[in-house]
Amino acid sequence: MKKIAVLVSAFLILTLVAGCGGGGNKAQDTIVIGSKNFTEQILIANIVADLIEAHTDLKVERKTGLGGTSVCFEAIKRGGKNGGIDTYVEYTGTGLVNLLGKDPVTDPDEAYRIVAEEFKKQWNLVWMKPIGFNNTYTLAVKKSFAEERGLKTFSDLAKISNELVLGGSMEFLERPDGYPGLKKLYNFNFKDAKSMDPGLMYTAIDKDEVQVISAFATDGLLVRYNLQILEDDKQFFPPYHAAVLIRQDVLEKYPELEEILNKLADKISDEQMQKLNYQVDGEGKDPSQVSKEFLKEAGLI
Amino acid sequence: MIKFENITKKYGDTEVIKGVSMEIKDGEFVVLIGPSGCGKTTCLKMINRLIEPSSGTIYIDGQDISKMDPIELRRNIGYVIQQIGLFPHMTVRQNIELVPLLKKWPKEKRLKRVEELLNLVGLPPEQYMNRFPSELSGGQRQRVGVARALASDPDIILMDEPFSAIDPIARTQLQDELYELQEKLKKTIVFVTHDIDEALKLADRICIMRDGTVVQFDTPEEILKNPASEFVENLIGKKRIWRKPELVSVKDIMITNPVKALPSRTLAQAVEIMAESGVDSVLVVDGKNRLLGIVTAENIRKNKDRAKKLEEIYTRDLYTVRPEASVVEAFRLMSQKKIGYVPVVDEDNVLQGLVTRSTLVNLLGENLE
Amino acid sequence: MVSEYVDFIVQRMDDILLFSAQHLQLSFTAILIAIAIGVPLGIVMMMLPRISPLILGISNAVQAMPSLALMGFMVPLLGIGSTPSIVMVIVYALLPIIKNTYTGLTGIDKAIIEAGTGMGMTEFQLMTMVRIPLALPIIMAGIRISAVMAVGYTTLAALIGAGGLGQLIYRGISMVNSKMILAGAVPAMVLALLIDRLFSFLERLVTPKGIKL
Numbered sequence: 001m002k003k004i005a006v007l008v009s010a011f012l013i014l015t016l017v018a019g020c021g022g023g024g025n026k027a028q029d030t031i032v033i034g035s036k037n038f039t040e041q042i043l044i045a046n047i048v049a050d051l052i053e054a055h056t057d058l059k060v061e062r063k064t065g066l067g068g069t070s071v072c073f074e075a076i077k078r079g080g081k082n083g084g085i086d087t088y089v090e091y092t093g094t095g096l097v098n099l100l101g102k103d104p105v106t107d108p109d110e111a112y113r114i115v116a117e118e119f120k121k122q123w124n125l126v127w128m129k130p131i132g133f134n135n136t137y138t139l140a141v142k143k144s145f146a147e148e149r150g151l152k153t154f155s156d157l158a159k160i161s162n163e164l165v166l167g168g169s170m171e172f173l174e175r176p177d178g179y180p181g182l183k184k185l186y187n188f189n190f191k192d193a194k195s196m197d198p199g200l201m202y203t204a205i206d207k208d209e210v211q212v213i214s215a216f217a218t219d220g221l222l223v224r225y226n227l228q229i230l231e232d233d234k235q236f237f238p239p240y241h242a243a244v245l246i247r248q249d250v251l252e253k254y255p256e257l258e259e260i261l262n263k264l265a266d267k268i269s270d271e272q273m274q275k276l277n278y279q280v281d282g283e284g285k286d287p288s289q290v291s292k293e294f295l296k297e298a299g300l301i
Numbered sequence: 302m303i304k305f306e307n308i309t310k311k312y313g314d315t316e317v318i319k320g321v322s323m324e325i326k327d328g329e330f331v332v333l334i335g336p337s338g339c340g341k342t343t344c345l346k347m348i349n350r351l352i353e354p355s356s357g358t359i360y361i362d363g364q365d366i367s368k369m370d371p372i373e374l375r376r377n378i379g380y381v382i383q384q385i386g387l388f389p390h391m392t393v394r395q396n397i398e399l400v401p402l403l404k405k406w407p408k409e410k411r412l413k414r415v416e417e418l419l420n421l422v423g424l425p426p427e428q429y430m431n432r433f434p435s436e437l438s439g440g441q442r443q444r445v446g447v448a449r450a451l452a453s454d455p456d457i458i459l460m461d462e463p464f465s466a467i468d469p470i471a472r473t474q475l476q477d478e479l480y481e482l483q484e485k486l487k488k489t490i491v492f493v494t495h496d497i498d499e500a501l502k503l504a505d506r507i508c509i510m511r512d513g514t515v516v517q518f519d520t521p522e523e524i525l526k527n528p529a530s531e532f533v534e535n536l537i538g539k540k541r542i543w544r545k546p547e548l549v550s551v552k553d554i555m556i557t558n559p560v561k562a563l564p565s566r567t568l569a570q571a572v573e574i575m576a577e578s579g580v581d582s583v584l585v586v587d588g589k590n591r592l593l594g595i596v597t598a599e600n601i602r603k604n605k606d607r608a609k610k611l612e613e614i615y616t617r618d619l620y621t622v623r624p625e626a627s628v629v630e631a632f633r634l635m636s637q638k639k640i641g642y643v644p645v646v647d648e649d650n651v652l653q654g655l656v657t658r659s660t661l662v663n664l665l666g667e668n669l670e
Numbered sequence: 671m672v673s674e675y676v677d678f679i680v681q682r683m684d685d686i687l688l689f690s691a692q693h694l695q696l697s698f699t700a701i702l703i704a705i706a707i708g709v710p711l712g713i714v715m716m717m718l719p720r721i722s723p724l725i726l727g728i729s730n731a732v733q734a735m736p737s738l739a740l741m742g743f744m745v746p747l748l749g750i751g752s753t754p755s756i757v758m759v760i761v762y763a764l765l766p767i768i769k770n771t772y773t774g775l776t777g778i779d780k781a782i783i784e785a786g787t788g789m790g791m792t793e794f795q796l797m798t799m800v801r802i803p804l805a806l807p808i809i810m811a812g813i814r815i816s817a818v819m820a821v822g823y824t825t826l827a828a829l830i831g832a833g834g835l836g837q838l839i840y841r842g843i844s845m846v847n848s849k850m851i852l853a854g855a856v857p858a859m860v861l862a863l864l865i866d867r868l869f870s871f872l873e874r875l876v877t878p879k880g881i882k883l
Contacts (some may be wrong), residue, residue, distance in 0.1 A: 034750070037829060038844040065837055066750060067741060067829025074745040075831070083749030085831070199843035221846060281845045349788055375790030386785030390803045390878030400789050433880030449789075459788075 029057070031250065031257075032080030034072050034088040035064040038198055039280050039287070040135065040218060040273065044089045046291035048244055048261070054301040055260045064287075068171070069094055077123055079247055086250045091135055091240035095119065095127075097177045104177045104238035108134070111239055124248040128258070129265035130241040133218050133273040137172060137237050138229050140215040142205065146228040153233040157212065158186040166190040167201045167210035177238060179214070185236050202227075216240075218270055220277025263300055302327055303348060303457065303489065308357035310343055310513075318343055318354070319513040327456070328487040332500040334536070335510035341493045344510070345459050348491060349378045361457070376400055379450030379458035379488075383465055386446065387434040393419070393445050394430040400453045418448040423478065423581050423598065440471030440579025447479065451486075460492040464499065470556065471579035476502055477641070477659040497537055501525070502660065509533055551631050552624035554661075555645045555654030561586045564593060564612035568601050571611055584644055584652060585615045592644055592652045595619055621646045624653050632661045678849040685838070690857050693834035696752060696827050697820045697865070700759035704816055708764045709809060712771025713797070722772065733765040737826055745830060755827035755834075762823050763816035770812025774805030807877040814869035821862040825854070835861075 031052060035045035042064045049060045063085055066072050078084030095115040096102050100122075105111045112130060119125040141151060151157055157164075166188075172178040173195045182188065194210060201213040202221045215222060217229065217240075244261045251257055268276070279290045295301045303325040310318035318340045325331045333341040346352040347359055350371040359366050366374060387396050397418055398411040406414070419426040422444040434442055443463060450458050464472045480503055483490060494500055500507050501521045508518045509529075517529035528534040561584040562571055571583055575598060582597040594615035601607075604614060621644050622631045635643055635658045645654040679686065715722035732740075740758055748754035778801060786796045802809075828836030838854025841847075 034831065037840050039841075042841070042844075063750060063831035065828055065840055066831050067738070067826075070742060071745050071750060071830055075750040077746075078749040083751050083753060085750065197843055199846050202846050224846075281847075284845075284847060284849075346788075351784070351788055372790050372792055375788055377790075380785065380788035382781055382785055382788065386781045388782060388786070388800060388804075389880045390800075391880065399791075403790060403795065435880055 029254075030059040030061055030080065031087065031254075032061045032063055032085040034066050034075055034085035035062075036069060036072055036088075037065040037067055038216075039220060039277050040216070041089065043276060043280060043287045043290060044131070044242065046287045047295060048087065048089065048264070050288075050291050050295055051260060051263065051300060052257065054295070056254070056256060058254065069098060073099055076125065076245065076247060079249070087244060087246040089131070089242050090127075090245040091242050092127075092130070093136065093177065093238040093240035095245075096238065098175060104181075106235055106238060108239040108241055112241065112243070119245070120248065126246050126248050126251055128244040128246065128261045130243045131264045132241075132266040132268045133270045134239050134241050135216045135218045135270075135273070136232075136240040137178060138215055138217050138232060139166075139212055140205075140222060140227040140229050141212050143226050143228045145211065146230070151228070151230060153231040154182075154186050154236070155233050157230055158188050161188045161190050161212075164190055164211040165209070166193045166212045166214075167196055167204045168193060168214035169198045169201070170195045172214040182236050185234055218273035218277060220274055220279070220281040223274060223278045224282035267298055267300070302360075302362055303491070304360040305344070305347075306358045306360070308344070308347065308354045308359065310340070310347070310352065311355045317513050320357070321510075321513070321515055322357075323508060323515060323518055325489060325491060327489050330483055330490045330492065330503060330505045331508055332492045332494055332504035332506075333508045333510060334494055334497060334500045335516075337495065338512075339510040340513040341508075341510050342461055345461055345491055345493050348457070348459055349375045349380060376403055376453065377455050377457075379452075379455045381443075381446045381450045381458070381460040381463045383462040387442055387449070389434050392431050392433055393424075393437070396434070396445060397449045397452050399449065404453055406453075414452060415448075418451055419445075421451070421482065422448045424448075425602070438471070438577060438579050439467045440475055441576065443467055443475055444478070444579075447482075451488075455488070457489045457491070460490065462493055462495065465494070465496070467579075470558070470560075472499075473556065473657065473660065474578075474580050477657055479503065480659045501537075509536065550624065551622050551626045551628060551645055551656055552653065554628060555624070555656045557654045559584055559644070559652070559655035561590075561652065562596075562611060563588070564610065564615065566611045567607065568604055568609050568611065568614070569607040571596060572598075572601060572607070582642075583611075584655070585611055586652050590652050591650045592621065592646050593617070595644070619644065621650075622656065623647065628656075628661060631656050632658075635661070675849055675852060679853055682838075682850075682853055686835075686853060686857055689833060689835045689837055689854070690861065692832070693821070693824055693827075693836075693858065693861060696755055696832060696834055697759065697817070697824045697861075699752075700756045700763055700824070701813070701817050701820050703756065704760045704763035704767055704820070705813060707760070708767030708812075708816075709771050711764075712768045712775060712809070715768070715772045716775040716801075725768065726772070729765045729768050732761050737762070737823060738829075741826060741830060750831040752827070752832040754830050755824065755832035758826065758830075759820045759823045763820045766812040766815040766819070767809070768812075770815075771805065771809050774808030774812075775801050777808070778804050803878055804881070807873055807881075810869065810873040810876055814866065814873060817865045817869050818862050821858060821865055825858055 033045050033049045035041035045062060045064050049062050052058055053060050066075065072088050075084035076086065076088060080086040092111045092115050093104065096111050097104055100115065100118050102114065105114065112127065116127040119127060139154060139157065149160060168179055173193055179193065196204060202225050204210045205213050206225055215229065222229065244264065246261065276290055276294060279285045280287050305321050305323045308318055308321045309316060321344060333344060335341050343352055347354055350366060394415050397415045401411045401414060415430060416426040419429055424441060424444055437445065446463065464475050467475065476499060492503060504521055506518060506520055507524055509516045511532055517524060517533050524533065525537060528537060560574060560578045560580050562574055564585050575581060575583055582595055584595050585593045587593055594617045596611055596615045600614055620634055620638055620640065622634060624645050624647065631643060642655055642657040644652060645656060646652055711725055715725050737758065740761060744754040744758055748757060782800065783796065786800050791799065824834050825836035825839055827834045828840050835854040835858045838850050842850030842854060
């Protein structure tokens with residue numbers, strides 16, 4: 001019995017000691033910002049957070065690096081007060097196809113109109129104005145490889161696809177507006193399609209384990225690994241314009257947020273986003289540092 | 302007094318006890334014996350309600366035990382089982398004082414009791430109290446088991462084949478000790494065994510069981526003289542020779558490898574030798590195995606200086622018998638001289654073996670005296 | 671290469687320490703709760719042998735569920751942050767604790783239990799004075815396995831916003847930054863080893879003297 005008491009107290013002490021570092025209570029006026037677990041998301045979440053902090057007295061809690069769209073979406077539906085999040089940056093295409101389950105739409109304005117309307121109706125979530133860049137899916141090959149084989153478009157790639165192995169994120173290989181649809185439209189016939197973590201795809205193509213990877217148009221790693229984006233000549237991929245998604249009740253409670261968040265409208269182009277991403281992925285800068293520098297340069301803080 | 306009244310026990314359709322009635326008197330040593338599956342252990346475990354009868358009543362001192370609190374009942378009955386059953390995580394002391402602890406005896410009283418009991422079973426308390434069971438020999442463990450059963454001074458002690466897992470030499474020794482202990486304590490002991498030698502040696506009365514019924518319940522002599530059935534005759538078969546003990550010589554029954562030591566051994570070593578074999582005396586022999594004398598644990602206990610040699614303290618004058626002598630002769634010698642054992646030596650005084658009194662007493666029965 | 675890594679570690683020391691502390695806290699909380707659930711469940715299994723296959727079956731099935739799938743279920747139910755991460759780690763840590771508690775309690779020599787019962791110990795006394803002390807080393811071994819596993823599973827906590835060393839690992843993977851991956855993985859490994867050491871020490875501490883080998 002004595003031994004059990006010793007054990008229990010040992011555990012308690014350790015937990016307490018370990019406890020010094022973690023946790024933290026939510027003060028009353030706190031906004032919880034989430035992000036998915038890739039660089040662009042972490043970066044843009046930092047930008048949104050810094051912007052809110054600079055212009056309001058609200059406390060901002062950053063829950064970046066959440067495991068994918070579904071985690072972020074479920075979390076925002078719960079809200080920051082209930083252990084979820086209040087806002088994160090979502091892409092119109094993802095909202096339309098994955099979250100609403102609708103067919104892809106090629107017109108960006110139409111896509112935005114539908115998600116804005118439906119999200120409000122179904123979940124009381126509000127889409128702020130698009131930030132500007134369109135982080136659509138695309139396919140990338142090594143620059144040297146593209147030159148050697150004269151590849152410019154998806155259609156060019158389709159002709160030699162039976163010699164190549166494709167590496168794609170799990171999401172890309174699964175979703176109907178990803179590889180399955182793309183394959184039908186362009187008649188792709190890859191030797192193999194391997195699913196892997198987005199981060200690992202770049203190592204894989206660098207080591208020539210795969211020759212084609214799915215990529216996001218704004219990905220900084222494209223620059224770092226010298227990859228060439230091919231053109232979606234049949235316009236298969238729907239637009240993926242990024243915009244801040246926020247809970248209606250939070251916006252009602254802090255109406256000043258609307259104006260502040262809309263300061264980001266059309267502020268970041270595809271190229272700019274690629275460059276910002278590269279600063280983190282290529283130059284190894286900290287996302288919070290890149291965010292602050294960007295906001296200052298853009299005169300937003 | 303323990304009284305079984307029409308006890309039956311069924312497991313499903315199988316009746317393992319088929320109407321047993323018997324009485325065990327206070328202070329009596331009763332051995333239950335029979336082939337495996339005869340119901341002897343079942344009967345034993347009914348006394349402390351580890352098994353409940355299907356019908357019939359068991360009384361202890363006139364009280365129906367099915368109406369008693371089983372926990373309370375068990376705490377007042379000593380229990381020793383076959384595979385020792387000592388708690389390996391508790392010291393000898395903790396094992397022995399468990400029931401007194403459950404009965405909430407004060408600490409000093411418990412400690413006193415532990416010391417008393419360890420002395421009683423021949424394990425010096427200061428040496429053994431804080432050992433763990435894994436640090437004891439089989440014989441020593443079983444002694445602790447007996448001490449534990451005696452701890453709260455119960456009137457009744459149940460022993461379920463307590464010595465069956467112990468090597469033959471230590472077993473004989475333990476049987477002798479138990480017999481002596483019973484002479485002193487006069488407990489009511491119910492003892493289960495499948496070994497007829499053990500039964501004849503220890504019992505006041507033997508209860509022979511077969512297929513869930515009692516075949517014969519009588520004194521050892523009566524069973525030897527008048528077996529109730531062929532089954533009983535077969536059970537005691539090889540023992541029938543003891544009805545003509547004059548024909549049996551000492552060498553047929555002696556222990557052939559008694560515990561011995563050279564005179565140059567120290568007392569500390571002798572203690573170790575005794576502890577290892579679970580005995581309380583050691584014969585002193587020279588390099589040619591010629592008997593010189595004997596040293597008992599008692600002798601050693603009186604000597605504080607454990608570095609002393611055996612040759613300084615052993616008892617030189619002791620009685621011996623020849624291997625060819627009849628057991629009757631050996632028995633007479635022991636009775637006359639009031640000694641518990643006698644070494645067996647040949648004409649050159651070379652040690653051949655050892656005969657103990659309790660073996661003889663029980664094998665021969667009382668008709669010799 | 672090595673010095674680059676060291677530079678990186680030094681530069682990120684604050685993060686690493688903070689994340690390690692979060693990591694430890696999450697793991698320990700989960701282990702504590704898993705013990706609080708698992709040990710009694712093992713005891714219940716021993717006392718009610720009829721339901722033991724059920725309990726064992728459920729915990730086996732849950733254990734076999736892929737962790738990301740479990741996380742997918744957890745977020746709609748519990749949101750994000752430490753609660754769902756701890757629950758997830760508990761779910762994985764339970765099985766070895768339940769199993770070892772059950773094995774430890776039932777594996778005790780029947781003769782010892784019979785001796786205890788025959789001496790008039792109540793079920794409760796038998797449990798606290800005999801079964802648990804004798805089973806403790808085996809229970810602790812189960813807890814040790816769970817604890818080491820828990821440290822590993824806690825890296826997943828980063829994916830549901832609970833922090834911990836997983837943050838460095840997953841961020842490192844998404845940035846293809848092996849220094850950052852190592853900055854998370856190496857401390858996680860060290861933590862796992864330390865916890866293994868700590869628990870094997872506790873295991874030895876609780877082993878009754880009489881049954882030490």
